[in-house]
Amino acid sequence: MxxxxxxxxxxxxxxxxxxxxxxxxxxxxxxxxxxxxxxxxxxxxxxxxxxxxxxxxxxxxxxxxxxxxxxxxxxxxxxxxxxxxxxxxxxxxxxxxxxxxxxxxxxxxxxxxxxxTKNLFWWDDLNLHQAFYEKSSGLTMMQLFRQLKNSQRNDQIRFFNKHQPPVCCDEATRKAYRxxxxxxxxxxxxxxxxxxxxxxxxxxxxxxxxxxxxxxxxxxxxxxxxxxxxxxxxxxxxxxxxxxxxxxxxxxxxxxxxxxxxxxxxxxxxxxxxxxxxxxxxxxxxxxxxxxxxxxxx
Ligand SMILES: [Zn+2]
The missing domain is CATH 3.20.20.370 (Glycoside hydrolase/deacetylase)
Structure with missing residues (x-):
């Protein structure tokens, strides 16, 4: 009814x-x-x-x-x-x-x-270091995006603390994405x-x-x-x-x-x-x- x-x-x-x-x-x-x-x-x-x-x-x-x-x-x-x-x-x-x-x-x-700040949004960081994050996590870009997009804040922080690219962004890159x-x-x-x-x-x-x-x-x-x-x-x-x-x-x-x-x-x-x-x-x-x-x- x-x-x-x-x-x-x-x-x-x-x-x-x-x-x-x-x-x-x-x-x-x-x-x-x-x-x-x-x-x-x-x-x-x-x-x-x-x-x-x-x-x-x-x-x-x-x-x-x-x-x-x-x-x-x-x-x-x-x-x-x-x-x-x-x-x-x-x-x-x-x-x-x-x-x-x-x-x-x-x-x-x-x-x-x-x-x-000159900090990057997580999706820009991911895009700029695509090969590193895929290798380090064993996930494809698509899977990483889906996972991080639906995460709690603490899980996002944990992920980026665990997977840190060896070379971070230079000054010009940070400016470009600020x-x-x-x-x-x-x-x-x-x-x-x-x-x-x-x-x-x-x-x-x-x-x-x-x-x-x-x-x-x-x-x-x-x-x-x-x-x-x-x-x-x-x-x-x-x-x-x-x-x-x-x-x-x-x-x-x-x-x-x-x-x-x-x-x-x-x-x-x-x-x-x-x-x-x-x-x-x-x-x-x-x-x-x-x-x-x-x-x-x-
Ligand atoms: Zn938005």
């Missing part, structure tokens, strides 16, 4: 959303990570500067560019939101050099563990249309953590960022887009009013603001980008 009621409700929601979609413009929330002049390793998380500029100029001409926390009601045409995850230093350069003069709003979700400094975060958040959001401290997969760990990761990253930029931090994105009921509940309790999840579809003004879906952008030239974006317009 309960299942039948749930199925009916789900069906009702599906029909309701379908009807709403016909009368409301979509909000396409785009997810970027890094923007660099070169993407030598073909990283799926890097978009080259020239592609990024072409993509932004196209969006600005054809979409209403809105902020993540703006009111999305009464849009006159399909809208687009720009977001960045992780907090690499290039986000600051790009925002200052290109987004800000173009008045394109953007939100930057920052994992706080490496702010102001996170933003405190000052860069302050300058970024002072720019008009730019906002900072939380992305946990240690970039853990929150759906695999205890409720205490979820609360710690979200609360401490929010507090650290608020302390740095001296503004409220009310948006977050969940690492790997992963969430469950506990994660949403904790986010709500901590005062987040917007949270991004890892579902690849359009958002609408009536979308639950604690479950905003996003579209990941690849390093593609304008022609391909146009086709990919226009496929999203009903």
């Amino acid at each position: 309960k299942q039948r009621i749930l199925n009916t409700l789900e069906h009702y929601n599906h029909v309701k959303n379908h009807v709403f979609n016909a009368f409301n413009h979509p909000v396409i929330v785009l997810m970027y990570h890094r923007v660099l002049d070169q993407n030598e390793q073909g990283s799926p998380y890097t978009v080259t500067t020239s592609h990024f500029r072409d993509q932004m100029l196209y969006l600005k001409d054809h979409f209403e560019m809105v902020g993540l926390e703006d009111n999305w009601q009464n849009l006159e045409r399909p809208a687009c939101v720009i977001t960045f995850d992780d907090g690499y230093y290039d986000n600051y350069t790009i925002a200052r050099d290109f987004l800000s003069p173009q008045s394109i709003p953007a939100t930057f979700f920052v994992a706080t563990q490496n702010i102001g 996170s933003m400094t405190k000052q860069e975060l302050i300058s970024l958040s002072d720019l008009p249309h730019m906002s900072i959001g939380a992305h946990t401290i240690n970039h853990l997969n929150l759906s695999k953590q205890s409720i205490d760990e979820i609360a710690f990761e979200l609360r401490e990253s929010q507090l650290r960022l608020e302390h740095i930029i001296n503004k409220s931090v009310t948006s977050c994105s969940f690492p790997y887009g992963s969430y469950n009921r506990k994660v949403i509940g904790v986010s709500q309790k901590l005062g987040f009013n917007t949270a991004c999840i890892g579902v690849s579809q359009n958002a609408y003004h009536w979308t639950n603001r604690l479950k905003i879906p996003r579209i990941s952008v690849e390093d593609v030239a304008l022609g391909t980008f146009k086709r990919q974006i226009n496929r999203l317009i009903p």
Whole structure:
């Protein structure tokens, strides 16, 4: 009986959303990570500067560019939101050099563990020393990524203490993969249309953590960022887009009013603001980008 009621409700929601979609413009929330002049390793998380500029100029001409926390009601045409995850230093350069003069709003979700240090995120460390880690652990890259992504923080620390590459990264490499400094975060958040959001401290997969760990990761990253930029931090994105009921509940309790999840579809003004879906952008030239974006317009 309960299942039948749930199925009916789900069906009702599906029909309701379908009807709403016909009368409301979509909000396409785009997810970027890094923007660099070169993407030598073909990283799926890097978009080259020239592609990024072409993509932004196209969006600005054809979409209403809105902020993540703006009111999305009464849009006159399909809208687009720009977001960045992780907090690499290039986000600051790009925002200052290109987004800000173009008045394109953007939100930057920052994992706080490496702010102001030259420490690497674990996945960059892994990529840079691929052969070493595979040999030392006896696992393939794919297995290592899956294992570390779903680990508890202590297990990650144990792994990297046990497997230490003989030659560590040189200064240039550390610079190339660094996170933003405190000052860069302050300058970024002072720019008009730019906002900072939380992305946990240690970039853990929150759906695999205890409720205490979820609360710690979200609360401490929010507090650290608020302390740095001296503004409220009310948006977050969940690492790997992963969430469950506990994660949403904790986010709500901590005062987040917007949270991004890892579902690849359009958002609408009536979308639950604690479950905003996003579209990941690849390093593609304008022609391909146009086709990919226009496929999203009903
Ligand atoms: Zn991330």
